[in-house]
Amino acid sequence: MLHVFVIGVQIDTGIIKSVHRHMVLMGCMSFLVPYSVCLMCLMPLGTFVAIDEVTFHTLPFVAGLTSMTTFPAVTNTLSDLNLLNSDLGRLSCSTALVTNFCSYVTCLALSTVGIALERQDWKPLKNVLLIACFLVSMCYIIRPFLLWMAKRIPEGQQIKESQFLVVMVAVLLCGFLSECLGQNASFGGFTMGVCVPDGPPFGSALVHRIDWMATNILVPAKFAISAFKVNLKSLGGDKVFAALITEDAFHFAMIMCTKGIIDVSAYSLIRSSEVVTDQAYSLLILNMLLVTGSTRLLLWHFYDPSTRYQTYKRNSILECEPGDFLRMVVCVHNEDHVLSLINLLEASNPTRHQRLEVITMNLNQLEGRSSAILIPSSEVEMIPSVQSRVLQIGNAFNYFMERNYDAVIVEHFVAMVPYRSMHEDIYTIAINKCANIVIVPFHKRWAIDGSIDATFPGIRLVNMKFMEKAPCSIGILVDRGQIGGPKSVLTRRTKVFRITQLFLGGIDDREALAYSSRMAQHHHTSLLLVLLRPKHTDVELEPEVHEKRLDQEMVDRFRMDCKGRNVHIQEQVANDAEETMQLLRAMEQGCDLFIVGREHGYAYSQLTYGLTEWSQCPELGCIGDVLASSDFKFSVLVMQQQPWEKLNSRVSSSSSSRSSRLVNDNM
Numbered sequence: 001m002l003h004v005f006v007i008g009v010q011i012d013t014g015i016i017k018s019v020h021r022h023m024v025l026m027g028c029m030s031f032l033v034p035y036s037v038c039l040m041c042l043m044p045l046g047t048f049v050a051i052d053e054v055t056f057h058t059l060p061f062v063a064g065l066t067s068m069t070t071f072p073a074v075t076n077t078l079s080d081l082n083l084l085n086s087d088l089g090r091l092s093c094s095t096a097l098v099t100n101f102c103s104y105v106t107c108l109a110l111s112t113v114g115i116a117l118e119r120q121d122w123k124p125l126k127n128v129l130l131i132a133c134f135l136v137s138m139c140y141i142i143r144p145f146l147l148w149m150a151k152r153i154p155e156g157q158q159i160k161e162s163q164f165l166v167v168m169v170a171v172l173l174c175g176f177l178s179e180c181l182g183q184n185a186s187f188g189g190f191t192m193g194v195c196v197p198d199g200p201p202f203g204s205a206l207v208h209r210i211d212w213m214a215t216n217i218l219v220p221a222k223f224a225i226s227a228f229k230v231n232l233k234s235l236g237g238d239k240v241f242a243a244l245i246t247e248d249a250f251h252f253a254m255i256m257c258t259k260g261i262i263d264v265s266a267y268s269l270i271r272s273s274e275v276v277t278d279q280a281y282s283l284l285i286l287n288m289l290l291v292t293g294s295t296r297l298l299l300w301h302f303y304d305p306s307t308r309y310q311t312y313k314r315n316s317i318l319e320c321e322p323g324d325f326l327r328m329v330v331c332v333h334n335e336d337h338v339l340s341l342i343n344l345l346e347a348s349n350p351t352r353h354q355r356l357e358v359i360t361m362n363l364n365q366l367e368g369r370s371s372a373i374l375i376p377s378s379e380v381e382m383i384p385s386v387q388s389r390v391l392q393i394g395n396a397f398n399y400f401m402e403r404n405y406d407a408v409i410v411e412h413f414v415a416m417v418p419y420r421s422m423h424e425d426i427y428t429i430a431i432n433k434c435a436n437i438v439i440v441p442f443h444k445r446w447a448i449d450g451s452i453d454a455t456f457p458g459i460r461l462v463n464m465k466f467m468e469k470a471p472c473s474i475g476i477l478v479d480r481g482q483i484g485g486p487k488s489v490l491t492r493r494t495k496v497f498r499i500t501q502l503f504l505g506g507i508d509d510r511e512a513l514a515y516s517s518r519m520a521q522h523h524h525t526s527l528l529l530v531l532l533r534p535k536h537t538d539v540e541l542e543p544e545v546h547e548k549r550l551d552q553e554m555v556d557r558f559r560m561d562c563k564g565r566n567v568h569i570q571e572q573v574a575n576d577a578e579e580t581m582q583l584l585r586a587m588e589q590g591c592d593l594f595i596v597g598r599e600h601g602y603a604y605s606q607l608t609y610g611l612t613e614w615s616q617c618p619e620l621g622c623i624g625d626v627l628a629s630s631d632f633k634f635s636v637l638v639m640q641q642q643p644w645e646k647l648n649s650r651v652s653s654s655s656s657s658r659s660s661r662l663v664n665d666n667m
Contacts, residue, residue, distance in 0.1 A: 001175045001189035003214040004262060007072040008193020009203045023091065027098025030256050031067050038063035058276045065266060065284060068103040071096045073260030077292075081299055082421040084372040088303070092255045099256065127182045134177060135191065142170065143195040150202040150384075159205045167196065167206060184269055186262070199385040199416075204367040223264060251303045254295040259288040315472035316641050317514040320436050325357040325409070326518070329430050329438040332362050333459055337441045338393055340479040342400050344439065344637070347497060347593070348515075349522040350407040357409045359433050360397050361426060362390050364416045365458065374425050377412035390414055419458035423466040430471050437473040437515075440466065442628065446480050451630065464619050470642055473511055476620060478628045478636040496566065500528045500587055500634075501595040502623065504607060505551040508597030511641035513554055516595055517561050526566040530587065531555065532580065534606055535573045577610045584626065591634045596623050598640040 042059055045051065051059075074096035075084070083089040149163055171192050178188030196203055264285070271281040320326050326348070330341045350356040364386050366372060373383060380390045394412045401410040411433075415425040430438055443460035447453035467474055501516045503509050513529070520527040559569070574580050587594070598621035600608065611622040620628055624638035 001171070001185045002210055003219050004072070004186045005171050005189035005193040006207050006211045006214055007075075008190040009196045009198055009206055010075075011071070011194055011198065020094075023094045024098050027095045028102050030069060030095060030099045031103045035063055035067040038067065054277060055280070058280045061276055062280050062284065064103070065263070066287065068263065068266075069096050069099040069256045069258075070260055070262045071100045072262055073258045073292075074255055076260055077255060077258045077296060077299075079418070081296065081303075082418070082424075083299070083303070084366075084417065084421060086421075086424055088251055088255070089372070092252060095252075096256065130181050131183065134181060138174075138191050138195050142192070146196055146202070150197045153201050157201065159202060164206070164209065184265065186265060197384065199383060200367055201385065204385075207367075225268075251299060254299055257291050258295050259292050263288060315430075315434065315436055316511055317436050317473060317518075318511055318641070322354070325355050326437075327357045327359070327433055327435045329359045329361060329426065329433065329435045331426060331438065331440045331462075332360060332393055333441060333456070335389065335393065336445065337479075338396050340477065340635075341439065341441075342396060344477060345400060345408075346404075347499075347519050347522060347525060349518050349525075350404045352407055354518060354521075355407050355409070356404075357411075357433070358397065358401075359411045359413065359429060359435065360393070361429055362386070362393055362412065362414045363422055363425075363462070364414070366416050366418045372415075372417040372421075372425075374413065374415045374417070374428065377414050380414055383414065383416060386414070386416070419461050420465075422458075422462045426462075426466055427469075427471060435472045437475055438466070438470065439475045439477055442476055442478040444478075444628070460617075460619070467619055467640060470640070473639065473641045475515075475640075476624070476638045478620075478624075478638070480633060480635045496524050496526045497522075498526050498528070498590055498592045499595065500530065500591045500593070502530050502532060502584075502587075503551075503555070504532050504597070504600040504623075506547065506597060506600040507641050508599050508621075508639055510551065510554045510597075512595050512597045512637075512639035513558055515637075515639060517558050520562045520565050520567050527562070527568070528587075528591075529558070529567065529569045530583075531569065531571045532583065532607060533571065533573050535575050574607055576606060577608055580607045580611075580623075581626065584623070584632075588632055588634060593635050593637060594627055594632075595637045595639065596627065597621070598624060598638050 039060065042056075042063070045059075046056065071093070074092055078084045078086075078089045078092060084093070146167070149166075153159055153163075171189055174188030174192040175185035176188070178185050178191075196206060198204075267276075267281055267284045267288075271278070276284075317326065328345065328348070330345070332338060332341065345356065345358060348356060362377065364383075375383075377390055377394050380387050383390075390412075397410050397412070401408045413429055415422065417425055426438060426440075429435070440463050441459065443456045443458075443463065444452050445454045445456075463476060499516065499519055501512060503513060516527055516529070519525055572583055574583060598619075600621075600623075608622045611626060615622065615625045617625045617628060620636075620638045621640075624636060626632075627634075627636045
C-alpha cells in the first residue's frame with residue numbers, strides 16, 4: 001500500500017490532458033484484444049484437451065491478469081532504461097494509463113457481475129456505486145484539501161511533521177475503506193497518492209520520506225514472499241512462443257508487456273482467495289519474470305531513441321544564410337544562468353538583417369514524479385512547483401525581445417526529466433525548431449574571489465551526452481561574471497566588450513569564427529583574432545591539405561566581412577604546448593570573453609600535445625579545459641560543430657515525419 005501510494009504521488013495528473021484519441025484506442029485495444037482472443041480460445045479448448053473444472057474456471061482470470069498493463073510497471077521500466085522522455089516512452093506512458101484504467105474497470109465489472117450471477121444476489125453491485133462515490137469524494141474533497149495544505153508551505157521550505165502525519169493517517173484510512181468496499185488496500189493508497197500534488201515541495205518530500213522504506217525494504221520482501229509460494233512441481237511442460245512484428249510496434253508491445261509489484265500483489269491476492277490454483281499462480285510468477293526480464297534486455301539492446309535525431313543536412317552557424325533567422329536554443333538550469341545567456345544573445349548582434357530566433361529551455365530535475373514533462377511555458381500551471389521561477393526567467397527573455405523589436409523572436413519550453421535523459425528533450429527541441437546552435441551552461445559556478453563555488457554533476461552529464469550525437473552545433477558557456485557583469489555588452493557603456501578568439505584550424509574553429517564574425521559587427525564589441533600556427537609542420541596528409549584550404553578561405557572571408565569594424569588580427573607561431581600556454585596567459589589581459597573550438601586539425605596537434613594529460617573536463621577540448629581552470633579570469637565559450645560523420649542521410653522521410661508528428665502531439 002505504501003509503495004503504490006508513492007507511485008500515485010509521482011503520477012502527473014496533467015498527463016491525462018495529453019492523451020489523444022489514438023492513445024485511448026491503443027490503450028483499450030492493448031487490453032481488450034488479448035483478453036478477447038484468450039477467451040475465444042478457451043471456448044473450444046475443452047474439445048481438444050482434457051481440463052478439470054477448477055482449471056477451466058481459473059483460466060479466464062489468468063487471461064485477464066496477463067492482459068493487464070499497469071502504469072507504474074511501464075514507467076519504472078522506461079525510467080530504468082532512460083526512455084521516459086523518448087517518443088516511444090511518452091506514447092507508452094499515456095497508453096499504459098488508459099490500459100490500466102480500462103483493465104481495472106473491466107475486471108471490476110466482470111468480477112462483480114460474476115459474483116452476483118453465482119450467488120443470485122445483486123447486493124455486490126452496490127459496491128460499484130460506493131466505489132464511484134469514494135472516487136468522487138477523493139477528487140472533490142481530499143485533493144482540494146491537500147492542495148490547500150501544499151499552498152501553505154512557504155517557498156523553499158519542507159512540509160511540517162504535522163502535515164506528514166495527516167497524510168499518512170489519510171493513507172491508512174483510504175486503505176481501510178478500500179477493504180470495506182471489497183477492494184485491495186493498495187487501491188485506496190494509490191487513489192490517495194494521485195490526489196497528492198506531485199513535485200516539490202509537497203509530493204517530493206513524501207516520496208523522499210517513504211520511498212526508501214517501501215522500495216528498498218517492503219517491496220523486496222513482498223517479492224520474496226510471493227516467490228516462496230511458487231510450487232515448481234505443479235508445472236507442466238507448456239511452451240510460450242513470441243512472434244516478431246514491425247520494429248516500432250514490437251518495441252511498444254514489449255513495453256506494454258512489462259509487469260511489476262502491483263501485478264505480483266494481484267497474483268498473491270487471487271491465490272489467497274483460492275481463485276486460481278497453485279499451478280496457475282506459479283505460471284503467472286514465472287511468466288512475469290521471463291517476460292519482464294527479457295523485455296528490458298531486448299529494449300536496452302535493440303531500441304536506440306537517438307535514431308530519430310539523425311538529420312539530412314548539417315545545422316550550424318556556418319550553414320545559416322545571411323537573411324535567415326539564426327536559431328539558437330539556450331538551456332537554463334537555474335536563475336544564475338539567465339543574465340549571462342541574455343548578454344551572449346545581445347553580443348550576437350541581432351538586427352533586422354541578422355535576426356535571432358531564441359528558444360529557451362527551462363530544465364528541471366524530475367522530482368516526485370513518474371513521467372517526464374516537456375511543455376511550452378504557457379502550460380506551466382501544470383507544474384506548480386516551478387511556475388514562479390519559469391515565469392521570472394521567461395519575463396527576462398521577453399524583455400530582451402522587446403529591446404530588440406523586429407530582430408528577435410523568443411519561445412519558451414519547460415522540461416522536467418531525470419538528468420540522465422535530459423539531453424533527449426534538448427535533441428527534440430533542437431530538431432523540431434531546426435536550431436543552428438544550442439548554448440548550454442558549464443557545470444561549475446565561480447565565487448566572487450574566483451574560486452569554484454559549486455559543481456553540478458547533473459549538468460555536466462547532460463552536456464556530455466548531448467555532445468555525443470548533437471543534431472546541430474553546440475556551445476558550452478563558462479561564465480565567470482564578465483558576460484553578465486558590469487562589463488557586459490548589454491549595458492551599452494562607453495567601455496567596449498572585449499572578445500578574443502584563438503584560431504588553430506579545423507571544423508570547430510571555423511564554426512567559432514563564424515559566430516565571432518556576427519559578434520564583431522556589434523557597435524559595442526571589439527574582437528581580437530589570434531591565428532596560431534606551428535613553426536615546423538610535419539608531412540601533411542591529403543585530407544589535412546583540404547582542411548587547411550578551408551581554414552584559409554574562412555579567414556579570408558572574415559577579413560572581408562569585418563572591414564571597418566573594431567577587429568584586430570594577430571598571427572602567432574609556437575613550437576609546442578608550452579609556448580601555447582604562454583601565449584594564452586599573455587592574452588588574459590584585455591579579454592572579457594574567449595572563444596575557441598573544441599577540437600583542432602591534425603596538423604596542429606603538436607601545439608596542444610600533452611595538454612590532455614591533466615584534463616579535468618574533456619568535453620571542453622584540450623585548450624578549453626585549460627581556459628576553464630582557475631588560472632584564468634575571463635569567460636569562455638567552447639564551440640563544436642556537428643561533424644559530417646554524425647549525419648545520416650539514409651533516414652527515411654516516413655521515419656522523420658513520424659518522429660515530428662509524435663513530438664508535436666506530446667508538446
